[in-house]
Amino acid sequence: MKTIQITKPGQTRLIETSKPVLKPGHALLKIGYAGFCGSDLNTFRGLNPLVKLPIIPGHEIGAVIEAIGEDVPGTLRPGMNATVNPYTNCGYCLACRNGRPNACEFNQTFGVQRDGAMSEYLLVPWGKVIADNAVSVRDFTLVEPMSVGFHAVNRAEVTDMDVVMVIGCGMIGVGAIVRAAIRGARVIAVDVDDKKLALAQRLRAHYTINSKKENLHERVQEITNGNGADVVIEAVGRPETYLASVSEAAFTGRVVYIGYAKEKIPFDTQYFVKKELDVRGSRNAMPCDFKAVIAYMKRGACPVDELITAVYLPEEAGTALERWSANPADIFRILIRF
Numbered sequence: 001m002k003t004i005q006i007t008k009p010g011q012t013r014l015i016e017t018s019k020p021v022l023k024p025g026h027a028l029l030k031i032g033y034a035g036f037c038g039s040d041l042n043t044f045r046g047l048n049p050l051v052k053l054p055i056i057p058g059h060e061i062g063a064v065i066e067a068i069g070e071d072v073p074g075t076l077r078p079g080m081n082a083t084v085n086p087y088t089n090c091g092y093c094l095a096c097r098n099g100r101p102n103a104c105e106f107n108q109t110f111g112v113q114r115d116g117a118m119s120e121y122l123l124v125p126w127g128k129v130i131a132d133n134a135v136s137v138r139d140f141t142l143v144e145p146m147s148v149g150f151h152a153v154n155r156a157e158v159t160d161m162d163v164v165m166v167i168g169c170g171m172i173g174v175g176a177i178v179r180a181a182i183r184g185a186r187v188i189a190v191d192v193d194d195k196k197l198a199l200a201q202r203l204r205a206h207y208t209i210n211s212k213k214e215n216l217h218e219r220v221q222e223i224t225n226g227n228g229a230d231v232v233i234e235a236v237g238r239p240e241t242y243l244a245s246v247s248e249a250a251f252t253g254r255v256v257y258i259g260y261a262k263e264k265i266p267f268d269t270q271y272f273v274k275k276e277l278d279v280r281g282s283r284n285a286m287p288c289d290f291k292a293v294i295a296y297m298k299r300g301a302c303p304v305d306e307l308i309t310a311v312y313l314p315e316e317a318g319t320a321l322e323r324w325s326a327n328p329a330d331i332f333r334i335l336i337r338f
Contacts, residue, residue, distance in 0.1 A: 002119065002338065006043050006057055014315055026124060029129070031338045033311070039112060047262075062137040080131040083135075084130070130290050144290070147292075151289040160184030162180075167233065167234050188205065257282065311335045
């Protein structure tokens with residue numbers, strides 16, 4: 001079967017691998033589409049420290065169940081459209097015992113710590129399969145990245161009383177904007193790209209700030225009547241956005257970090273204490289977050305065509321990543337169609 005592999009920085013190849021053999025407790029999926037995400041791009045650029053090359057990328061999955069093994073419940077049937085929860089959990093570490101398997105100490109995500117889904121077929125334990133024929137195979141590729149943003153909103157305990165500022169309007173930030181708006185919060189979207197901000201506004205962000213063109217602090221103070229944001233969700237992973245999250249949070253506010261900052265960051269820690277901030281990390285997503293995204297997509301409110309920049313064939317994967325690497329601001333999401 002056709003399989004995409006990143007062999008070393010800047011290089012991919014299309015290889016032939018064996019079709020997985022069905023076994024008990026598992027589902028065999030025929031991959032229809034798989035998405036490239038920011039971590040895949042960083043792997044291609046040689047900037048992902050969690051990845052050991054060569055690796056098969058991909059954890060944003062749209063598939064059809066081809067076959068199910070023994071001991072799989074009847075709720076999963078051949079022919080159903082599906083996606084996959086791409087994270088593993090050991091069941092024994094403290095995070096797992098605390099009911100938060102998304103933060104498993106020994107997690108291995110498809111395409112990062114283990115080979116991913118950029119193949120024609122994928123064999124997975126049935127418990128990781130999420131199936132619903134009301135969502136198209138293509139659109140299922142958007143569920144995992146949006147669920148990461150949904151999870152951050154859960155971590156922030158957002159309510160309809162909050163002003164929520166989301167820094168970074170990529171796919172994960174979009175998920176946070178959508179979820180916060182659904183919960184009735186007033187949402188401020190922050191980015192340096194006017195196109196992404198326009199999309200954020202269509203997704204019910206109440207205010208947008210281009211932090212490259214506008215003074216972020218002044219605009220936030222204006223919007224919040226001098227209070228700052230009750231919740232700040234950081235979805236970029238840059239030192240300046242990490243620092244801005246603390247600066248723009250209200251007294252007794254909540255700050256949730258999704259993005260990984262690659263450099264050490266010198267915080268002025270007095271603000272953690274003076275503001276009595278709740279500072280939280282947000283990692284991956286829980287099954288309830290996947291469920292919530294699917295419910296949102298089934299309502300027909302998600303502008304999926306605007307979220308998918310381009311679709312390529314497996315033979316064009318290298319070209320797709322090269323174009324994305326050369327023009328990151330012009331690309332939102334790239335799918336590979338198998």
